[in-house]
Amino acid sequence: MTDKERKLGEFGFAGDDDVVPFEVSALDVRGRMVQLGPLLDQILARHDYPDPVARLLAEATLVAVLLGTSLKFEGKFILQTRTDGPVDMLVADFSTPKSLRAYARFDSDKLAAAVEAGEAAPEKLLGNGILALTIDQGADMKRYQGIVALDGETLEEAAKTYFRQSEQIPTDIRLSVGKLVLPAAGGSREHWRAGGLLAQFLPKAQERLRMPDLHGGDGDPGQPPHEVADDSWRELLALVATVEHNELLDPSVGSERLLYRLFNEHGVRVFEGTHVEDECSCSRTKIRGILEGFSAEEIEESTEDGVIRVNCEFCSKAYEFKPAEFSAEARSA
CATH class of the missing domain: 3.55.30.10 (Hsp33 domain)
Structure with missing residues (x-):
């Protein structure tokens, strides 16, 4: 028995959110x-x-x-x-x-x-x-x-x-x-x-994956197709x-x-x-990287009340950026 293998209950039982191979x-x-x-x-x-x-x-x-x-x-x-x-x-x-x-x-x-x-x-x-x-x-x-x-x-x-x-x-x-x-x-x-x-x-023997022969179409159900x-x-x-x-x-x-x-x-x-x-993989750094690829027109279109707001669709976390962070001067700095 390997270190990762266990008898049922030997180290306690898996609980919620635990995947058991x-x-x-x-x-x-x-x-x-x-x-x-x-x-x-x-x-x-x-x-x-x-x-x-x-x-x-x-x-x-x-x-x-x-x-x-x-x-x-x-x-x-x-x-x-x-x-x-x-x-x-x-x-x-x-x-x-x-x-x-x-x-x-x-x-x-x-x-x-x-x-x-x-x-x-x-x-x-x-x-x-x-x-x-x-x-x-x-x-x-x-x-x-x-x-x-x-x-x-x-x-x-x-x-x-x-x-x-x-x-x-x-x-x-x-x-x-x-x-x-x-x-x-x-x-x-x-x-x-x-x-x-x-x-x-x-x-291990690939021949065991053989599909059954198709029946003659006379109504014999047999084994389901592709099984x-x-x-x-x-x-x-x-x-x-x-x-x-x-x-x-x-x-x-x-x-x-x-x-x-x-x-x-x-x-x-x-x-x-x-x-x-x-756990969500979103971060301020990742979203900033996406916004840095926007054109000046796209940055302007994304700005509302002087702020660019981005909400993660997965975790609903809200991020705010100032348009000036993506100005030509900021990009060249």
Whole structure:
């Protein structure tokens, strides 16, 4: 057993905002699980999103955390949607090793109309468009980006499609978002929570990734198209399908306990994980650098009441600059 590997509960159990990597060697499965609590609550409360928007952004953060924490280098994993629905943009930005930030853009009128019409399901609010998953390895490295069409799909379904088409790794993902009511001063308060499980089939023998033969089109359902035929993968899918949404959210269940419940018959190992934090990468220096690239006309257009004000869309922090800082004299100094 390596230093980073542990038996369940040996060094205590993971808590909220802790990503737990795991392995089920008997099934050739590796994956990660996380329960987001205070971190998610802070991100969503900062913008006071309507509940349907908050749920979508919570799902986006789950996907970004589950995939971003797998990066073994200094860089970023960025999830972004661009669609024609009431929620036309979601962005979840994970910077290694542990920093997450996220925001959503939505049309209030379209959202209200969708809710009133009973069309507030996540796939309806997203509408049609794309899901882009970007891996940024830094300034000196080429970005890698995978794009999946969003056409009446949930983020969970789209993420599975991404792995099937772009990575060609059999992957199952479960996402759950909800609220937990906890005691607070003067009464009780609702707190956002989210839980996610990602499992991937990674056999050493590539022939085990063989797809089943297509049926003759006579109505025989057989194995679903584009699905791996291996028995271990089928068993993994069956086990993950037993996970209840409340199990992914319940802090009294926890990541390790749920993993044990799912895979104890095969033997599951967990590894040292990552505690994810609500940290924005914005700074006065970075924003100044952007403004220094503005022309004199653009600086003038950005000035209001003698001040240039910039608000970070992620963390809502406000920055103020004086136009004179970007004058020709200041630039040449």
